[in-house]
Amino acid sequence: MTENEILTRLRAFLQETFLYMRPDYVLSNDDSLLQKGIVDSMGVMDVLGFLEETFGVTPADDEVTEANLGTPRAIARFVAGKLRAPHTT
Amino acid sequence: MCGIAGIARRDPDGVELDTLARMAAAIRHRGPDGYGFYTSPRVGFGHVRLSIIDLAGGAQPLTNEDGQVVVTFNGEIYNYRELMRELEALGHRFRTVSDTEVLVHGWEQWGPALLDRLIGQFAFAIHDRRNESVFLARDRFGVRPLFYAQRDQSLYFGSEIKALFASGELEPAPDPLGLDEVFTFWAARPPRTPFAGVSQLEPGCWGLWQDGTLEVRRWYHLSYPERQAEPRDALEQLDALMKSSVDLRMRADVPVGGYLSGGLDSSITCGLAATRSPYPLRTFSVTFADPRFDESRFQVEVARAIGSTHAVQPIGVGEIAAAFPDVIWHAETPLLRTAPVPMFLLAKLTRERGITVVLTGEGSDELFLGYDLFKEVAVRRFCLRQPESQRRERLFDRLYPYLGEHQRLGDFWRRFFLTASGPDDPLFSHAPRFQLTAHIKQFYGAAMREGTAGHDALAELRATLPAAFATWAPEHQAAYLEMTTLLSPYLLSSQGDRMGMAFGVEGRFPFLDHRLYEFAARLPVRSKLRGLAEKHILRRWATRVVPPTVIARHKQPYRAPDAASFFGRTAPAWVDDLLAPAAIEQAGYFAPTAVSGLVRRCRAGQTAGVRENQTLLAILSTQMWHQAFLEARRPVTPLALDTADVLLEGAAATVPSV
Numbered sequence: 001m002t003e004n005e006i007l008t009r010l011r012a013f014l015q016e017t018f019l020y021m022r023p024d025y026v027l028s029n030d031d032s033l034l035q036k037g038i039v040d041s042m043g044v045m046d047v048l049g050f051l052e053e054t055f056g057v058t059p060a061d062d063e064v065t066e067a068n069l070g071t072p073r074a075i076a077r078f079v080a081g082k083l084r085a086p087h088t089t
Numbered sequence: 090m091c092g093i094a095g096i097a098r099r100d101p102d103g104v105e106l107d108t109l110a111r112m113a114a115a116i117r118h119r120g121p122d123g124y125g126f127y128t129s130p131r132v133g134f135g136h137v138r139l140s141i142i143d144l145a146g147g148a149q150p151l152t153n154e155d156g157q158v159v160v161t162f163n164g165e166i167y168n169y170r171e172l173m174r175e176l177e178a179l180g181h182r183f184r185t186v187s188d189t190e191v192l193v194h195g196w197e198q199w200g201p202a203l204l205d206r207l208i209g210q211f212a213f214a215i216h217d218r219r220n221e222s223v224f225l226a227r228d229r230f231g232v233r234p235l236f237y238a239q240r241d242q243s244l245y246f247g248s249e250i251k252a253l254f255a256s257g258e259l260e261p262a263p264d265p266l267g268l269d270e271v272f273t274f275w276a277a278r279p280p281r282t283p284f285a286g287v288s289q290l291e292p293g294c295w296g297l298w299q300d301g302t303l304e305v306r307r308w309y310h311l312s313y314p315e316r317q318a319e320p321r322d323a324l325e326q327l328d329a330l331m332k333s334s335v336d337l338r339m340r341a342d343v344p345v346g347g348y349l350s351g352g353l354d355s356s357i358t359c360g361l362a363a364t365r366s367p368y369p370l371r372t373f374s375v376t377f378a379d380p381r382f383d384e385s386r387f388q389v390e391v392a393r394a395i396g397s398t399h400a401v402q403p404i405g406v407g408e409i410a411a412a413f414p415d416v417i418w419h420a421e422t423p424l425l426r427t428a429p430v431p432m433f434l435l436a437k438l439t440r441e442r443g444i445t446v447v448l449t450g451e452g453s454d455e456l457f458l459g460y461d462l463f464k465e466v467a468v469r470r471f472c473l474r475q476p477e478s479q480r481r482e483r484l485f486d487r488l489y490p491y492l493g494e495h496q497r498l499g500d501f502w503r504r505f506f507l508t509a510s511g512p513d514d515p516l517f518s519h520a521p522r523f524q525l526t527a528h529i530k531q532f533y534g535a536a537m538r539e540g541t542a543g544h545d546a547l548a549e550l551r552a553t554l555p556a557a558f559a560t561w562a563p564e565h566q567a568a569y570l571e572m573t574t575l576l577s578p579y580l581l582s583s584q585g586d587r588m589g590m591a592f593g594v595e596g597r598f599p600f601l602d603h604r605l606y607e608f609a610a611r612l613p614v615r616s617k618l619r620g621l622a623e624k625h626i627l628r629r630w631a632t633r634v635v636p637p638t639v640i641a642r643h644k645q646p647y648r649a650p651d652a653a654s655f656f657g658r659t660a661p662a663w664v665d666d667l668l669a670p671a672a673i674e675q676a677g678y679f680a681p682t683a684v685s686g687l688v689r690r691c692r693a694g695q696t697a698g699v700r701e702n703q704t705l706l707a708i709l710s711t712q713m714w715h716q717a718f719l720e721a722r723r724p725v726t727p728l729a730l731d732t733a734d735v736l737l738e739g740a741a742a743t744v745p746s747v
């Protein structure tokens with residue numbers, strides 16, 4: 001799965017889960033989910049659950065960081081990296 | 090403890106007894122033991138009585154010797170015996186042995202300065218016929234409620250807002266700014282209420298009505314004149330104050346019981362009460378089927394240790410939703426939590442077991458810095474001094490050991506606290522909570538957006554902070570905000586007075602004795618919060634009163650099951666009705682499409698976070714509130730005049746025979 005495909009599915013999930021009450025909000029791939037008030041700390045649990053169910057990716061505790069999961073693009077990159085990892089090892 | 094209501098007019102147009110009888114009927118639950126009325130050309134009072142002190146002679150309204158000073162009073166003046174002796178020495182003659190009578194003679198003697206002498210929880214109105222003024226007063230911390238409205242040069246007041254509307258002379262309407270404060274602070278900030286044109290007297294304030302105008306003044310100021318060091322005899326001082334405070338609150342002509350949560354504070358109040366009660370102490374607790382909320386193991390342990398006769402109110406899956414409509418009716422405000430519901434059911438149980446007065450541990454967390462919020466302040470400030478230090482941020486994980494699910498969220502959980510606001514903001518301590526709560530505003534419909542345009546609840550709060558605020562320690566600033574934005578308008582009201590008085594059960598709060606507050610406010614922060622150990626001095630002292638396991642417990646916040654209570658197998662039909670897009674549209678507070686999205690997620694069991702849980706509660710309770718007060722208003726049958734205990738009527742009031 002490409003990074004773009006991951007991004008498309010992720011955006012749909014974010015829209016339906018966190019932005020349903022803000023139909024006018026245009027989500028940018030570089031929006032900080034936390035700072036823009038899109039996701040709160042409990043919402044991160046939802047994101048983790050989505051990644052697990054949809055892509056089979058379970059981040060380790062020390063990977064739950066803003067660098068890996070702070071923006072839609074960061075998440076897509078992180079997931080794509082995880083999906084590639086088994087083939088390269 | 091009782092309920093009061095009344096009207097004051099500028100001109101001598103009279104106050105109809107029937108009007109007062111309707112106002113009193115609306116709050117009859119507060120005083121099921123009797124009622125009385127007083128009318129004169131300008132001023133009329135109603136009173137519903139819960140008999141606690143001087144069962145035979147304490148009926149109200151009550152006058153002084155010559156009938157020129159008339160009072161209607163809700164609450165308790167605990168030091169009434171001492172004040173009675175003082176006033177008798179000054180030449181006043183008492184006809185009863187009730188605390189109420191202290192107010193009329195005290196008013197004659199001292200005027201508004203009477204308030205400084207009172208130890209108690211009170212809201213009352215005094216008509217001084219000598220100059221046709223009406224004096225309204227409320228206790229220091231806002232334990233007892235007092236609402237008022239003005240229209241056509243008349244003043245209406247009452248213990249609950251429903252009494253004002255029952256006059257038939259005021260129409261209920263929502264106040265978008267009051268609602269906006271509910272969706273910021275959890276409750277409208279006094280003097281505002283969720284109703285347009287209805288105010289509440291702020292805690293520690295009085296109002297004087299004369300010639301058609303009301304002047305409001307603050308008579309008690311919260312203050313934190315912190316000492317450099319803890320006094321050597323601090324534990325002895327605390328010991329004496331705690332015992333005196335509990336002793337005064339055991340004064341009653343009916344048995345006094347206690348609410349026992351299983352935490353430190355109520356264990357202290359019940360423990361002290363048990364050693365001082367002439368009866369075997371009766372204690373009451375809620376227990377939860379859901380083990381995340383349940384504290385019954387500790388409750389049983391304390392009850393056994395203090396030898397109380399213990400009764401429990403179990404809260405299962407269906408109870409929360411079933412009682413919710415009545416809870417909203419009594420609370421008179423939208424709610425962001427279901428926590429008042431168990432308190433409502435507990436009061437019902439307490440009344441059924443024949444107890445009408447209970448001591449509770451409320452106030453201790455504010456005085457002795459018990460809430461996690463105070464630790465957050467310390468940790469956030471510590472982290473922000475070195476923003477790059479990851480080691481410092483790890484402290485957050487230690488803050489919330491009971492929130493196991495957050496452990497995985499490391500980075501995000503900590504960021505939530507560290508980005509909320511800077512340490513220079515006076516609201517620094519509460520910024521994370523206020524931001525979390527404000528999520529609800531994203532669901533506003535057009536009318537609420539318009540009605541709140543230009544309103545900034547936080548800016549208004551900043552503008553009303555006392556001048557000395559900036560000189561207080563950050564933890565004391567947080568304590569002040571907690572006392573003024575949450576303790577009185579939400580905890581003592583929606584979870585306290587309203588839930589107890591729904592069944593005529595009076596709460597008494599030993600920690601909210603102003604002598605104890607002033608003692609605690611002068612202590613250095615370090616006496617209360619040492620590292621991350623909360624209520625430090627209280628724990629050191631409490632070894633004398635409660636079992637060691639209770640002292641060692643980490644504080645568990647009182648919580649009840651939230652949004653999930655309204656969905657699934659046990660959900661009542663009205664949930665769907667109130668949340669239907671047409672109903673949302675018609676009420677006009679929220680955007681139907683946004684609400685539908687949230688409801689869909691709730692039905693699917695997808696709402697995990699605090700944000701969505703409290704948003705759902707806010708929307709559902711606003712719909713319920715709107716229906717109860719603005720659409721289908723409950724009919725009021727006036728109380729019968731011929732069975733009143735007191736009926737003072739006419740231009741020259743007569744002194745009732747008692």
